[in-house]
Amino acid sequence: TQLLEQSPQFLSIQEGENLTVYCNSSSVFSSLQWYRQEPGEGPVLLVTVVTGGEVKKLKRLTFQFGDARKDSSLHITAAQTGDTGLYLCAGYRTSGTYKYIFGTGTRLKVLA
């Protein structure tokens, strides 16, 4: 059961370009996290957003939580080769047994 859809699935861009990754669901989440994962390693937490409409900035990364807490976006400004990796969003629900739901992932490759 995939309740969180990410788009695009794959993205290959030149260094210096901007990009946006989307995370969409029909479910409401108490909070949403964004992770980056390198091959053979566990995901690394980038940010947690909790309030509908919340915007958080982490250097060149901007995260937004939708007003209805069903969707989120990650925007990267002036991408660098070090941004290459698998980006995952994950929604957390306090009700029901499915506590954490991960998105399908966006594989980003930034070319020099």
Next chain:
Amino acid sequence: ETGVTQSPTHLIKTRGQQVTLRCSSQSGHNTVSWYQQALGQGPQFIFQYYREEENGRGNFPPRFSGLQFPNYSSELNVNALELDDSALYLCATGTVSYEQYFGPGTRLTVT
């Protein structure tokens, strides 16, 4: 560096066997969640433990079971292994409900 460790790093088992994977978190983390990540996919939630009791479960059969110990370590047990169980198994620990810090994972191969 999250302070979350997992062992073993890699494991090869035969179909029908049983396996135990281990996770150790830093002091103070009272939640631990386990995930299965197949190649090219996002992690799938198996279950979460809070203060040594199961606190939520994903769509996994009962042959997936777990334990959380008072010393902040945890185990994931899988019985009657199937070929489809081959995946990266991740544990994640934290101090509040939604904050999770992942370990490096255990790569399980079932032949």
